[in-house]
Amino acid sequence: DTAVSQTPKYLVTQMGNDKSIKCEQNLGHDTMYWYKQDSKKFLKIMFSYNNKELIINETVPNRFSPKSPDKAHLNLHINSLELGDSAVYFCASSQDAGRETQYFGPGTRLLVL
């Protein structure tokens, strides 16, 4: 009965590859997010979708492209992976864009070699 799930949990890949991370929430929420947590544990918002519409797009390299096929799913595709992309990526959801509490997934640990 996982509320926010992410796949894969771990991802090890070579520089230059393209990879995708998937997120699904079964909470019936309208809004979903992607965060990046670096090695110093600093958590930074990347993107947010509300009802499949992009509403937050922070300064993120355009190698990162989010896609929301429906409001229960938010995927993150990363092209031409770089060493600096190594981090933990968290998906989160909230009831809607005006509600405050966010529910986080378990994270995807990406290591770029």
Add this chain to the structure above:
Amino acid sequence: SQQGEEDPQALSIQEGENATMNCSYKTSINNLQWYRQNSGRGLVHLILIRSNEREKHSGRLRVTLDTSKKSSSLLITASRAADTASYFCATDFGNFNKFYFGSGTKLNVKP
């Protein structure tokens, strides 16, 4: 920068003691939240305090907010080993539920 900053970065106490963590921020906020992250897991929401509130309680948690000092504190009373985790504050000062997190306070509660 816009994110909240937690202090101290790390805190080690004995079970039963109280733990206090602080968060400072730079711009006026709508709300401030505290989250907990257990090692290798996602963040879990603990408590939200609005800009017009000064104190909130939830079980063993007490959060205060001083908007004049742009700071908040999280107090965990009678700590337990299970409280060992990183604690983050998240500030919301704009639209669309955009929260800024710091790098957290790593709390270690020794049994």
